Amino acid sequence: MTGPTEAYERYRATEFRRLLAAARRSLERNGGEVKGSIGLANPTTAERNAIIGITGTYRSADVRRITIPLSALEQSVRNVTGMSLRDVLERIGPKLRFRADERTTLDQARQRILAEGEASPLHAEHAWYRRWLADLASDGTITALINKKDTRLFSQAVRVLEYLYSRPSDAPPIMLPALADATTGDTKALNPGRGSLPTLVLRALAMARGIPLEKGAEARRELWDTFDVIVDDLASRVLVLNLPATGQGLGHWLTDAARYGTPFHVTLHQLITLPIAVDLPTVYVCENPAVLRRAAGELGASSPPLICAEGRPSTAFHRLVRLIVEAGGTLRYHGDFDWPGIDMTNQLRARYRAEPWRMSTADYLSAVRVDSDHVQLSGKAQDTAWEPGLAEAMKRENRAVYEEAVADVLLADWKGPAGARTARNAALHLGR
Known part of the structure; x- marks a missing residue:
């Protein structure tokens, strides 16, 4: 049978x-x-x-x-x-799979998560938090967490945000592993590449700052840093020349380096552990380290204060220039005449009110005439609000001019009366 x-x-x-x-x-x-x-x-x-x-x-x-x-x-x-x-x-x-039952179960799970998010004190206190929560609900993020059985990540993200916003304003910076341990019990939970949790938190932090969440490790390190969370304080550094400062340790080292016109690499770790004050009326910023190297070699201690972005600005770069600007200093920036260089100029203008220096239409056209590389522009065209004619000239010529190709012009400025005045102003700080 x-x-x-x-x-x-x-x-x-x-x-x-x-x-x-x-x-x-x-x-x-x-x-x-x-x-x-x-x-x-x-x-x-x-x-x-x-x-x-x-x-x-x-x-x-x-x-x-x-x-x-x-x-x-x-x-x-x-x-x-x-x-x-x-x-x-x-x-x-x-x-x-009974679809109606699944929809009901999913809706109930979504409501539980949203209720948990709304119960946080941040919901009543901050509009950015409410936008973050609404976006997670509308773009499918919460549904994805439910389907993957990862709803604990949402709870952990809320705890991280509450922890950051409950810290005293004078609390020292916290290392990322320590933050992860305090909020999740796992020191690696917020590391890059560890699933959805870091992205959930960084989306909220970007909303809190009113900026888009950018891709790339340096951009994310910088966003953490604006909330006094340090990702890697030794790898992030910034190159400077003749930048005297006050403060024990780092302040002395910078002042001594400026006395001898010696380039100096400042790490984020030094900026955090050895606080400094920089009281300079004007600081020049260049994009390429070759320009700073020539200033050190040809001008030495008479060069005006100079910071190098070294391509994409690091977290250490941003922390240092914030110190300068918050103390009343003005940044004068020069970068490459290409679309990424113009984009960086726009960013520094927007964030620090940096003044474009030697970044005019006339400067560009003069450089094009003497530059023999003939490198074509690539990437997305950018506006040049400080001088609209520059963007038009760049589109018309379709030629990039890199900063090292115009280093003679930059150094001539620093050797002239304006550069001498800036160097003398910086020298006044050496004996402090």
Whole structure:
């Protein structure tokens, strides 16, 4: 005698495959209820014969579509196997998914998460937090966390944000592993590449600062740093020349280096652990270290104070220039005449009110005439609000001019009266 376990195996045969798939869809759509009809278009001979065997009704070979009540299939399956249609389908696999029930369960889980987020004190206190929560709900992030069974990450993100906003304003910076340990119990939980948690938190922090969340390790380190969270305080550094400062340790080293016109690399670790004050009316900023190297070699201690962005500004760079600007200093910036260089100029203008220096239309056209590299511009064109004609000239000429190609012009400025005055002003700080 064939038992139910063996009998249901017959429904794995090819002639039942499409019929059972249609039955599965019907049951899932109707919450497991056996009702309505199912059908097959263009049935094969084997499928037609199988349906004739189920219903006991002959179907002509020229019939293009066969429809049968789902209840007829249910009864036939019970007669053969002693099992319900649902049981057979789940034995064959996979388990049935009742969409309405799943939607209800998902909606309930979403409401629980949103209620948890709204219960945070940050919800009543900060509009950016409310926007963050609304965005997570509308863009599918919360649904994805539920489906992946990762809702704990949302709870941890809220704890991280609450921790950062509950710290006293005069609290010392905190290392990223220490923050992760205090809020999640895992020192590596906020490390880059550790799943969704770092991104959830950084999305909120970017909203709190009113800026887009940029890609790239340095941009994310800088965002952490604006909340006094240090990711890597030794790897991040900034190159300076003749930047005297006050303060124990680092302040003395910078002042001594300026006395001898010696370039000096400042690490983020030094800026954090050895606080300094920089009280200079004007500080020049260049993009390429070759320019700073020439200033050190040709001008030495008479060069005006100079900071080098070294391509993309580091977290240490931003922390240092904030000190300068917050003390009343003005940044004068020169970079490459290419679209990334113009973009950096715009960023420094927006963030620190930096003044473009030697970045005029005339400077660009003069450099194009003497530059022999003929490198074409690439990337997205940028506006030059401080001098709209510059962007138009760059589009017309379609030529990039890199900073090291105009270093003679920059050094001539520093050797002239303006540069001498700036150097003398900086020298006044050496004896402090």
